[in-house]
Amino acid sequence: MGAQDRHNEMAPRPTPWMTDDLRLFQETVRRFIERELAPHEARWAERGYIDREVWNRAGEVGLLCASIPEEYGGGGGNFAHEAVITMEMARAIVSSLGNGVHSGIVAHYLLNYGTEEQKRKWLPKMATGELVAAIAMSEPGAGSDLKSVRTRAVREVTQDGECYRINGAKTFITNGYHADLVCVVAKTDPEAGARGVSLIMVETRDLPGFRRGRILEKIGQKGQDTAELFFDDVRVPVANLLGETEGQGFYQLMQQLPQERMIIALGAVASMHRAIELTTDYVRERKVFGQPLLDLQNTRFKLAECKTNATIAATFVDDCMVRLMDGKLDAATAAMAKWWCSQRNCEVIDECLQLHGGYGYMLEYPIARMYANARVSKIYGGSNEIMKELVARTL
Template sequence: MFDYRFSWMDDELDMLSDAMRGFVEKEMSPHEARWQAQGHVDRDFWRKAGEVGMLCASIPEEYGGHGGDFRHEAMITYQQYAGRGHSSFGNGVHSQICAWYILEFGTEDQKKRWLPKMATGELVCAIAMTEPGAGSDLQSIRTRARMDGNEYVIDGSKVYISNGQQADLVITAVKTDPEAGAKGVSLIVVETAQAQGFRRGRNLEKLGLHGQDTSELFFDGVRVPPENLLGGVEGQGFRQLMTNLAQERLVICVTACGMLRRALETTIAFATDRRIFGGRLLDKQNTRFRLAEVETVTRVIHGYVDDCVARHRRGEFDAVSAAMAKWWVAEQTFEAVNKCLQLHGGAGYMAEYDISSMFTEARLYTIAGGSTETMKDLIARRYG
């Protein structure tokens, strides 16, 4: 029923959209319940995703990617979350965050070492910023990297790290100069198979996203060669992290778009089949009004995110624009999904119904990538 074609689509992207929709239905949806139960996707699924071009779609072909741009990443994300194969696969972190850091800031050697294997799914990547005592305030991180001979030695811990249980590469935010504030932050890539002293903690239990592994990571004297310092220059980590935040927040908006579409379609189908007081739930005036509200919000969000992606492609999507889009889309999505869950009645509270997982995932959008309150503060700083 819901039909929206983004203004930046072309014939190639239409083909990609169809291919991804089919892949999600065939290779992801049948396994979603099992992945949620076991707390992670199957490791070999990463290779399957690499084979169909789902990984690193916007990375240049010379580094093993598929030579697209952010529109290709956006369409892959949209179809993943619009179909029932949505939350368990952490490709957003892998392809649209980690791979972009390596592409934009890595040395030529780093790009050639890591990106081709990330594109095939041979290597899974995570980014480790958050610590038990430091979230949005990255200047307060305590994980330290000091030089000892010709190696960095990393000590510290990270928490809430997506892809942490399966990651072969961990882009780790560290302090290389604890006295220099933001200018003392660097990003060092830890290759986990070779890192003595690296340890994965619990696969953390969460309110939602049960199929996506989220971990504690521990670094106890982990020795890393200097060639793994992202970009090869110390003290650039804070700037590197800030540079890509607008795109990371836009990824969350695209994710919300796809999931909200699925919530609307799922609820219409449920209301059509559900019988109550001698008729269909869909025929009740309150149901029709609520669905009309949700569809209106869904279309407005699609139009807004459509424009944001187009502006991002033109280089016009700045940090304030991203903050505005992220908080508003996240809050509106959660409110709309809440209405959809309410229309499911008691069934909406049951884990076997898809809307229940969408509700808990939508709650995360108001927190991940910077909370709603942080986004509003960032916007308001311009007022003086």
């Protein structure tokens, strides 16, 4: 087999949802990551959070709210643009910029459920990076079971008009340290179960009763700030409710979570392929018993298994992407993609780390950082056990 044949055999498979415009966008994203993010990852990981001005620079080049209409300050693209950003960041092993939450999740809650006034007030500032957004779901006693949140929002009348008085604590909040705008999952009717959940937008700057707890120290994704948030008699206008009436929050979450789960699946696919690429390069150079590690049958078989899993994952996720962009991706299929791809990603990275030997355990090698970063993907966005339960309900 000649060199060109080998190149063709290793060439990436066609991606059905990619277009020429998306490829140009991909180049812009890649250049920004290489210039503005990758060189600083180690410093941010040591500190626990990204430089605030990076959000503004990301806005300047169009990385923020890329899938939000131009009339609201966004890039005018679609979810494929968010997919490109997600996969490029995973490929570069860059996790500090929490854009998936900011642009792929919070911005779309506003776009889909916000009033015209809310959209025009917040989305343009999110697109420029003037506002950093977070979503506050998890609590110390409530993770994947969103019906069990204890944060309470009580409607009351003050001299300034009607408002919500919010009390509660949130944890594991991505972008929590920098967040200027938080989509808070709260109970407006504690007796109504899922129908008592509402989403309320909270602007945090100089807000009495709002405080940030510590930045949480994590196994991986160390530079992406993850914080505790506390709401002690925090008052926000009733106009900050997302949706026409109270009690729509659980429905809104269920409608939008499939997109969040696709972001996780997309990142997992890109991560698998990157791990295989790094490991193939390593075993070509590494000598064992006087010969390249790649010459050993076990090495070739392990990499063959990894490549097969990565290819299956990419094929499945591409199909999900086509369905999502056609408005036909159901929650159960998104749950399948999330749990299966995150599980396979962890397994593939583990096999690749093993082929690095002792060096795979050293953080100076990218595969070690990938190993640490990947583990949380089986937990956030809804644990994989919950994903399987969602799938099982369709049987």
